[in-house]
Amino acid sequence: MSPYDPAHAFVPYPEVPVSDAGTGPLSGLCFGVKDLFDVAGYPTGGGNPIVLARSGIKSRTAPTVQRLLDAGARFVGKTVTDELAFSMTGNNVHFGAPLNGAAPSRIAGGSSSGSASAVSHQLCDFALGTDTGGSVRAPANHCGLYGLRPTHGRISLEGALHLAPSLDTCGWFARDVQTFARVADVLLGPDFAPLPDQVRLLRPTDVWALSAPEAVAALAPALQAIEGLLGDAMPVEARLDSFEAMYWAFRYVQGREAWMTDGPLLERYAPPLGAAVQQRLNWSRTVTDEQFAHATAFRLRFRTHLAALLGHNGVMVIPTMHDIAPLRTDTEEAVEDYRNRSTESLCMAGLSGFPQLSMPLASRDGAPLGLSLLGPAGSDRGLVALAERIAASL
Amino acid sequence: MSPYDPAHAFVPYPEVPVSDAGTGPLSGLCFGVKDLFDVAGYPTGGGNPIVLARSGIKSRTAPTVQRLLDAGARFVGKTVTDELAFSMTGNNVHFGAPLNGAAPSRIAGGSSSGSASAVSHQLCDFALGTDTGGSVRAPANHCGLYGLRPTHGRISLEGALHLAPSLDTCGWFARDVQTFARVADVLLGPDFAPLPDQVRLLRPTDVWALSAPEAVAALAPALQAIEGLLGDAMPVEARLDSFEAMYWAFRYVQGREAWMTDGPLLERYAPPLGAAVQQRLNWSRTVTDEQFAHATAFRLRFRTHLAALLGHNGVMVIPTMHDIAPLRTDTEEAVEDYRNRSTESLCMAGLSGFPQLSMPLASRDGAPLGLSLLGPAGSDRGLVALAERIAASL
Missing domain, CATH: 3.90.1300.10 (Amidase signature (AS) domain)
Incomplete structure (x- = not known):
């Protein structure tokens, strides 16, 4: 571990030797x-x-x-x-x-x-x-x-x-x-569903509409550069039913599974949790079989919907979050609102299982903003390759 | 560790074999x-x-x-x-x-x-x-x-x-x-300053006056029984200058030393602490050299004072705390008040370094109340022996 950690990024465990191969494709990193x-x-x-x-x-x-x-x-x-x-x-x-x-x-x-x-x-x-x-x-x-x-x-x-x-x-x-x-x-490793050389860029207008106008404006030059490289993005609608329906399907699946994962720990040890996490797990506990079943069915429909939209060569370009990060001094409520709002678009990758790559291509008010590529299942390495091309073109 | 810990008393570390001698004076415990x-x-x-x-x-x-x-x-x-x-x-x-x-x-x-x-x-x-x-x-x-x-x-x-x-x-x-x-x-082991068979029981009226009247009443039968066994307790005054002076001397010594102990950890890692502990350490950091020096001088005077009062055979009998425990539902402020009030008498053993044994000899409202014996330095085992005699007589 870094002997001095000004970021408080690391858990200060005692350092123990962890053997590595020494040489290889990641040597030096x-x-x-x-x-x-x-x-x-x-x-x-x-x-x-x-x-x-x-x-x-x-x-x-x-x-x-x-x-x-x-x-x-x-x-x-x-x-x-x-x-x-x-x-x-x-x-x-x-x-x-x-x-x-x-x-x-x-x-x-x-x-x-x-x-x-x-x-x-x-x-x-x-x-x-x-x-x-x-x-x-x-x-x-x-x-x-x-x-x-x-x-x-x-x-x-x-x-x-x-x-x-x-x-x-x-x-x-x-x-x-x-x-x-x-x-x-x-x-x-190699993709099992590689993207073709010529991808079909998609710009879901409904997802972009979720973002703060200032964030959309800040991301515009990056979007333009990508379009210059890959061709104009086709405007589409990405949501199924509504973002609210997607949000709740995601929340119910996550909540039910989180309770299955952590419920036994909580019931046995009653560990003190941070207030927001505690509240979320309390809610998770209340998710019913019926809610979970409906959410799972919705999820399958959404996956089918998104798979059809993307096909084998479609790549969506979307804002990663609806805006820059909240301030450290913002209230817990404001941060929770930010979370809920961003989940409306973040849940697309979660519900579908499809890969999403965020690229640090913009900023506003001195804070970074990510632009994301979302591709079909198995296109992960292809998305990274696109990011390499995009970065090289900027 | 107890496989089932309904009290949440144990930290749930994985159990590892800890060797013990098997037989000895504590075998079976x-x-x-x-x-x-x-x-x-x-x-x-x-x-x-x-x-x-x-x-x-x-x-x-x-x-x-x-x-x-x-x-x-x-x-x-x-x-x-x-x-x-x-x-x-x-x-x-x-x-x-x-x-x-x-x-x-x-x-x-x-x-x-x-x-x-x-x-x-x-x-x-x-x-x-x-x-x-x-x-x-x-x-x-x-x-x-x-x-x-x-x-x-x-x-x-x-x-x-x-x-x-x-x-x-x-x-x-x-x-x-x-x-x-x-x-x-x-x-x-054996005391280095053993109490004589006939101890001199002391009842510091000023310390007793710190307790809630209901607690004093609840402790009265136990006190009476002890007096029946060891002879009437002599009324004395235990405080030096004032309980407030004692309280602050204790707080300054504890605060300064606590900051010396934990300050480096806090400054390096900024670990999130419970609010009350954080507040106490923030205060500890502010204790000045002068306050610490005064407190240390006071402490030496108090020790001399208490040593003179107890001599080689004096045993004070005092309420351990000024009342029964706060409720779990009490506010943090109420619990902090309780702490501050009880520290006025708890600090006697701390400032002097003398032993204090709390015995569970009373209750009120269905909650236990401890009665304490406070003796001269090195009389610890003697205090336990007195507790054995007292318990046997009840």
Whole structure:
């Protein structure tokens, strides 16, 4: 771990030697790992003191972390996560709020808060995170980083704490697209549904309408540059029924699964939780079988809808979040509103399982804004390749 | 650790084998250890997630714990402590609030909350705690247990996290005086300043006047019984200058030392703390050299004063706390008021370094009330012997 961590990005576990292969495609790069993944010699805290206490020292390293080590990357520490990964604020009441290296007055976002913080402070070259409802995409947006929520199931979450398994994915952050692509080669390998050379760019007007006008204006030059490179984006509508219906389908699936994951812990140990997380889990407990069944059916319909819209060559370009990050001094209510509002578009990748890559291509008021590419299942590496082309053209 | 812990008294660390001698004066007894003491195979959390993260697994067991193991007692787990041991409420915002087995609607007290909780719920026979400003005496009062704050320095705190070293002591709890005395034999050995057979009982009227009238009334029969056994208590005044002066001397010494202990951690990691602990440490930081010097001088005067009052054979009998424990539903302000008020008399043992034994000899409104014996330095075992005689006579 970084001996001096001005960002409060890392959990200050005692450093233990973690062997890496030394040479390989990632040699020369160092990385942090969200404290949901097991790393041999370390506990896995999950952002909660009782989870940390129960953890003990892990004897095995999660396969995805091991893959990075085997590729020659150097592990530098475990990064702070929002409590039980069930938040997007980056404010953990037990482990602190890692700082945003790109916009110090604003929240880093979460739940992969420490990973985004560490990368944005140049404390490591890249860092692993997870994304259930936006936990990679939100901090990528807020901290000015590249961040991928991959196709669901594509990168192993074995040896990692879950939140809502049918939504959980393993992503990562980097400051530059070259580093990002090197990690993509190792973690993704070749696409099983490669994009063609000529993609069909889609601009869902209903999703763009969710964003703050100032954010839309700030993203316009980047959008224009992408259109210059890939051809004009076709205006489409992405929502199914309504964003509200999508929002609730996502919330019910996430809530029910989160309660299945964390309910036993909560019922046995009654661990004190941060107020917002506690409230969310209290609500999760109330999700009924019927709500879950309806949400699951809606989800399948949405996936079909989005698959049809994208086909094999469609790539949506959308704002990652509806605006720049909230201020650190904003009220908890304001941050919760921000979360709810952003979930209306973030839930598209969650419900569909499709990959979404956020690129740090704009800013407003001195704070970063991400523009996202959302592609069909299995097109992850293709999205990264597009990001490389886009970055090269700017 | 107890496989089922309905009291939330234990930190749920994975159980590891801790070797004990098997036979000895404490064989047949099992015990818990406040999570300030190192036990090989376990981390030491100190009631704070960042301290827990930094701890790593300890390879050595604190000598005082080892002494208990060597005497044949069986270790059953580490108990929850108030955060950084700097509280008397027993409500840790990260690890929870262990329940009070004697008065479930009331706080267990702290900072040795889990130890008192575990013993009062019969989850173990005795448990180690520490007492800086009342952290054994308060939970002993609240949970209806025997609890000793020993002569300062008498029982080793090596291998334990500190709070304010010139005030910190290692004590323990038991439900019955026989068990309590067995542990006393092991941890104290013979007194270096033994009490004579005929002690001089003192009843400081000014200390008694600090208590709630209902508490005084509830304690009266026990006091009478003690007088019947040991002779009438002589009315004296115990305070030096004023209780307010004593209170502030204690607070300044504790605050300055607590900041010396925990300031570096706070400045480096900015760990999120419970509001009351944070406030107390913020205040601790402001204690000036002059305030500390005055407090230290006062403390020496008080010690001389109390030593003169007690001589070699004087034993004060006083209420442990000014009343029964606050309710769990009381406001944080009410609990803080309770703490401040009780510190006026609790600080006598702290400032002097003299031993104080709390005995669960009364109750009111269905909640326990402790009566304390406070004796000269080195009379600890003698106080326990008096408690045995008193218990036998009731």
